[in-house]
Amino acid sequence: MTDVNLVPLLPATQVLLTALVVLLLDLFYQEGEKGLLAWVSLLGLALCAGETLFLWGSQESAFGDAVMLDNFALFFTQIFLGAAALTILSSVHYIRQAEIHEGEFYALVLFATTGMILMAAAKDLIVFFLALETMSIAVYILTGIWRASGRSSEAAMKYFLMGAFATGFLLYGIALIYGATGSTHLNEISNYLIESPEDWPPYLIGGALLLLVGFAFKVGAVPFHFWVPDVYEGAPTPVTGFMSVAVKAAAFAAWARILMHQLAPLDSDWAFPLWVLAIITMTLGNLLAISQASVKRMLAYSSIAHAGYLLVALVVGEEWGGLPLLFYLLTYAFMAFGAFAVITALAETEQSPEDYRDFSGLGFKHPFLGMAMTLFMLSLAGFPPLAGFAGKFYVFRSAVLSGHLALAIIGVLNSLLSVIYYLRVIVAMYMEEGGAEGKSFRQAPYLYIAIGLAALGTLYLGILPARALEWSRVAFLSLD
Amino acid sequence: MTVSTAVFYLVAAITIGSAMIVAFSRNIIYSAFSLLGTFAGVAGIYIFLGADFVAAVQVLIYVGGILVLVLFAVMLTHRITDVEITNRAAGRIPALIVVGVLVYLLAQTVRETPWAKAKEIVYAATTAKIGDLFLDTYLLPFELASLVLLAALIGAVVISRKEIKE
Numbered sequence: 001m002t003d004v005n006l007v008p009l010l011p012a013t014q015v016l017l018t019a020l021v022v023l024l025l026d027l028f029y030q031e032g033e034k035g036l037l038a039w040v041s042l043l044g045l046a047l048c049a050g051e052t053l054f055l056w057g058s059q060e061s062a063f064g065d066a067v068m069l070d071n072f073a074l075f076f077t078q079i080f081l082g083a084a085a086l087t088i089l090s091s092v093h094y095i096r097q098a099e100i101h102e103g104e105f106y107a108l109v110l111f112a113t114t115g116m117i118l119m120a121a122a123k124d125l126i127v128f129f130l131a132l133e134t135m136s137i138a139v140y141i142l143t144g145i146w147r148a149s150g151r152s153s154e155a156a157m158k159y160f161l162m163g164a165f166a167t168g169f170l171l172y173g174i175a176l177i178y179g180a181t182g183s184t185h186l187n188e189i190s191n192y193l194i195e196s197p198e199d200w201p202p203y204l205i206g207g208a209l210l211l212l213v214g215f216a217f218k219v220g221a222v223p224f225h226f227w228v229p230d231v232y233e234g235a236p237t238p239v240t241g242f243m244s245v246a247v248k249a250a251a252f253a254a255w256a257r258i259l260m261h262q263l264a265p266l267d268s269d270w271a272f273p274l275w276v277l278a279i280i281t282m283t284l285g286n287l288l289a290i291s292q293a294s295v296k297r298m299l300a301y302s303s304i305a306h307a308g309y310l311l312v313a314l315v316v317g318e319e320w321g322g323l324p325l326l327f328y329l330l331t332y333a334f335m336a337f338g339a340f341a342v343i344t345a346l347a348e349t350e351q352s353p354e355d356y357r358d359f360s361g362l363g364f365k366h367p368f369l370g371m372a373m374t375l376f377m378l379s380l381a382g383f384p385p386l387a388g389f390a391g392k393f394y395v396f397r398s399a400v401l402s403g404h405l406a407l408a409i410i411g412v413l414n415s416l417l418s419v420i421y422y423l424r425v426i427v428a429m430y431m432e433e434g435g436a437e438g439k440s441f442r443q444a445p446y447l448y449i450a451i452g453l454a455a456l457g458t459l460y461l462g463i464l465p466a467r468a469l470e471w472s473r474v475a476f477l478s479l480d
Numbered sequence: 481m482t483v484s485t486a487v488f489y490l491v492a493a494i495t496i497g498s499a500m501i502v503a504f505s506r507n508i509i510y511s512a513f514s515l516l517g518t519f520a521g522v523a524g525i526y527i528f529l530g531a532d533f534v535a536a537v538q539v540l541i542y543v544g545g546i547l548v549l550v551l552f553a554v555m556l557t558h559r560i561t562d563v564e565i566t567n568r569a570a571g572r573i574p575a576l577i578v579v580g581v582l583v584y585l586l587a588q589t590v591r592e593t594p595w596a597k598a599k600e601i602v603y604a605a606t607t608a609k610i611g612d613l614f615l616d617t618y619l620l621p622f623e624l625a626s627l628v629l630l631a632a633l634i635g636a637v638v639i640s641r642k643e644i645k646e
Contacts, residue, residue: 016627021633063620106639111631118624130624136629141635156639202589445534 005062008069010055011048011077012117015084018044019110026103034102038092038446041106045085045113052077059478063185066124069478075326075475076120079333083246084113086450090341091238093444098146098236104147109242112138115361116250120257124185125174128254132170132218136163139247143235152361155234162227170214176207190275193265205269211259212270218251219307220282232300240296241340244303245333246427252310252329260318260325261479267317274315278407282308282414290421294355299336300372302380305418306332312407313395320402322476324394326468327332331391331461335379342373345447359425360432368448370429372455379458381422382415387461394469488528495521512547512554520544530601533610 006013021044022037029036052074061068087109095105115135122128140163144156178184181192185327193200213224220228232240259270292298310332313325346358346369353399363370379386394416399408461468484546498517519542528536614622 066615066620101638104634108631108636108638111634114627124621126621127624130621130628133628134624137628137631137635141638143637201593203593206585206589260534335536 005060007055007058008060008062008067008073008121010051010069011074011081011443012114012121014048014051015044015081015110015117016114018048019107019114022103022110023107026101026107029103035092035096037102037106038088041088041110042085044082044110045088049078049081051166052081059480061123065185066127067118068123069120069121071258071478071480072253073117073121076249077117077189079249079330080116080120080246082142083249083333083337084109085340086337086453087238087242087246089453090447090450091236091343092446094236094238094344094447099148100145100236108138108142108145111135112142113246116246116253117236119250120253121252122257125177125189125258126184128258129170129174132250132254132306133167135247136167139239139243142239142242143231145239146236149234149236151155151234152236154233156230158227158234159231162231166214166217166224169210170218170283171216173207173210173212176203176210180204180207186379187260190262192267193263197265200266205266207274208259208263208266209270212273215251215255216277218367219248219310220253220304221277221307221311222284222304222414223277225281225285225304228304229297229300232303233294233297237296237340237344240300241337241344243338244299245337248303248307249329249333252314252325255314256325256476257479260314260321262394263286263447269471272317274311275404278308278311278315281305281311282411286414286417289418292421293427295317295359296340299339299343302418302421303336305414306336306380308414309392309395309411312399312404312411315407316398316402316404320398321395323473324391324398324468326472326476327465328395330468330472331379331387331458334454334457334461335376335386335388338372338458339376339380341447341451341454342369342376345369345444345451351444356424356428357432359428361429363429369451372451373429375455375458377422377425379462381419382457385462385467386387387458389463390465438477484528488525489519489526490526495525508554512550515547515550516543519547528601530603531606532603533607534606 020043022041025037025040026034055069056074057071058074059068059070088106088303112135115131115133115138118131119128119135122131140160141157144153146152174184177189180203181189181191191292217224234245235243260267282305285301285303285308289298289301289305292301310325310328313328314320316319316324324327342347346362359373362373375386379388382388382392384390392411396408396411399405399411494517498514498521501514502511502518504515519538523535523538523543526532584601
């Protein structure tokens, strides 16, 4: 009989319950009162955050080891909770103006968060797959939830088709691995790999590579990136922020636990493809970002480039790359979310302002938005003493220390290249005039709170990274 | 060659043959109908493997449900029979390269793997065993599947309902 221990499921269940409560309450509230649902969602997330603090340090598994609540899972749970909370804060006004149904919106954000939390905790490939689908389905719908916008529907359709295609790769990979090892359970798979070294059937390698392709799709690494710009551009901006931060973190969390840690004995087989993937992802992401006319699209390509930096940490491997990977995801969460939140603040209902021209003079008209955007851009470009610099520093340091000098050099060059398009936004904001005239800036206090929090996080992680680094280290070491 | 081997090759041929029609037919209605052969053939292969429950589910879900849905979608879509716009292949040369590489890799894998032969396939009912596993080893995935369905259900409602303008 399998052991039924519900503690490892506590954070996921808490978020799921909140989603269901929001859905039910939605039925009882009138149109004008639905703003309350945001606070119910935030309360649920806050309770869950409290639970993660309370559970920190636990090492519990349940359901025949199908899920594992360790510090690694808790670390990522906290990132997902933070991203979900900021997304909800920043969309309160946006969705009212875009006439999106509030109850369903918050419920879907919470559903996606539940899926992510389970993804980070999954120790079984079937559980991982189901969690991934829960997250993906919720995010497909969120992408297309702005029914009045044609671009939003188009983006949702593209995302869905591409996502289903990627799911096919993942599932085929899982099936092949099961065929070779006789188990979907990660511990048993890694036992098999350790006990019978070099005696693996060729299709086991094939399965691992297919899994790699599936993950590369989900994080938007370069040969599999073509859906990213259209989807990021078409989705409602708060959802884009959520995707670029939380969905990406969830995919990397599963990648780190499954491929980097549990299937580590196979890494000689994918080291080279991953190395190539990292280099072309960084380079192409940055080169294409330069030529974009829309800031939202530029940020989409920049998120591809950042996926490339994260891939560097994966190439470096468990021993050196674990801590930088987690820390980078944490820093990236604040700055990328903040950048998208500033675009949310600029957005009008029908046509979003995304041209560089729309940012002209912003620095003088809206000093707070201008300063915050400057901070996020500088941080994304990797200027000290901001979070982006600290994140990149540890990733490239790990590459050098582990002997991947070429990778580190290409990464640093790419990071220099990225300064071009990030600075262009700042130049538009402070050195050009007009443009943003007549654009309606939303009176949205909660959105401004979200931007402020992201800015504080960016500054804090840049100036005082020690605690977060220790936190990432403890989290990665808890993988068994 | 025994009868069962002959039947196996027949089923395999039907599966692959109709899959090829699905891929190569220029008319999407023919493609949709030949999916029937592919799905039914796969069900046959499951029976050969002694997986009676999976075979039955394959017939119920894929042949009975998904195929009918596909046919409805194809038949009800306006002007989809217009051959010129429906099923054209684009980018043949890159596709050929990718397919060539994949076929080579698959063939190599099949050739190089030391396939273990099952001594004897036991044709016994698997349903009870699957039921036990769902409530024991795979309890959590079983429950999570309902979560996926719930998310999909809510999503379908959100995406497809009529917007009421006041």
